Amino acid sequence: MVNDLMSNEIALLAIFLLSIFVGFEVVSKVSTTLHTPLMSGANAIHGVILVGAIVVADHAQTTLEISLAIAAVILATVNMVGGFVVTDRMLQMFKGKPKQKKVKREDK
């Protein structure tokens, strides 16, 4: 039993550490043009705290717990849904032709 618990903790720690490296690696080089949408997209991703909010709302028993959990569900939904929608709106505008710019650079 104790062993099981230990290995679970270590597994979570491994996931945590590996995720740090993945997070660093994935955005290590990104042009300033995309900083704003990237920030907004990452912002939407942490809206997945909605999952946590639903789990605690399921556990909640007293009125206080239920009210706080439901408030968390509302806030998390706003974060997640609003975040993805606003990022998509921003990115719609990038339909432009980034290829042409490269061609122009090679001309010089």
Added chain:
Amino acid sequence: MSRNLYDLIGLAAGICFILALKGLSSPKSARKGNLIGALGATIATVIVFLYTNDAKALNNQTLILVAIGFGVLVGVPAARKVQMTEMPQLVALFNGVGGGAAALVALVEYLKLGDEATVAIVVATVFTVIVGCISFSGSIITFLKLQELMTTRPVVFPFGRQIIALTLIGILLSGGWVIASGGTTPLLINGLLSLIFGVLFVLPVGGADVPIVISLLNAFTGLTVAASGYVLQTTLLIIAGTLVGASGTILTKLMAEAMGRSLFGTLFGAFTAKPQQSSGEADTRPFKSGSADDVAILLNYAQRVVIVPGFGLAVAQAQHTVRELADLLSKKGVDVAYGIHPVAGRMPGHMNVLLAEANVPYEQLIEMEEINPTFPQTDVVLVVGANDVVNPAAKNTPGCPIYGMPILDVSLAVNVIFLKRSMRPGFAGIENKLLFEAKTTLLFGDAKDSLTKVVSSLKSL
């Protein structure tokens, strides 16, 4: 649904998030990346409802569904209707509510676990409450600053450093109290102090640096989500939260570099800098203001014109008019380009979004490093609603709030035209000496009106 299946699907959602961030880092795949992220989030949300011990509905399921519906009703219209110019503050607000949600999640789980919580869980709970509350109140202040509901200048108060340090000590002590003896009261005190700290921590940050703070708070919220994932023993939350925390930290660093700022200087600069007399004495030299016709003539006989758009252009909704002007000049054989400062607008890349919205051809948008060497061969620079990004004070006035920020060297051009509403300084609140140079012509008025007048007098030339 078995726990294993649930965890496997959760892992798939986590991979969606990695692919989303990867996609968002390149212009071609950015939109697809965001949609993959939304897919991952949807999968993650749906499977929570399906995963119960014996296939029953969740407790409080109706309430939860109503709450989600309400959240969608608030979030989607806000995201759809917001003006592109006001988008940075909306992102700040979304980030703040996310941090608040994470703090509430940890709080509720703590209330429920009571004495059953292990030390590690309590530590994670305290961390979530502290950082979640800081992110929440800090984001609200950035929102107020960007919406200009409060001053955009750094707010420095007497004994600021000491007060902030005391609040921080209070947070640590009350956090230790929670860990040592448990109970709800110390945790609430801890949360309250953290809320106050969030406010104090953002107040001294100058307007131009606010985007860096939003990005930092975004990374904070990511870490909060990861910690609450530990409290709930949910792998997906740990993955998603840590990803955002790590990538957000790198992004914050990249942004700070693009603005030529050190992160430390941004956050604590207002306290370490000596009190400044609004960056030097006010300039009393006369300035030259011209009419739309003067501007049109200057532009008409130029060979090369560079347009430097700033936030004022976006506020006046003049993107389309400026494109009309550029098209007209191109037709007359003038070489036209846009010089885009990395932080033109309110956030890095913001101006690119705003001009793309007005269908300005992508290839005319030239980044700062590329356009700077061309200014000496430029006849006219047309600065529309920008100020700080062309302010030479960033180069030659050590100690001013934007000192060290790379700028567009428009002063090297033969003529500079500023379209401005007034002599009021820019967002960072610093006077621009360039306005008083002999080569500078000022055209006062709303950017859109001014541009429309210039376009019509150009047509009649």
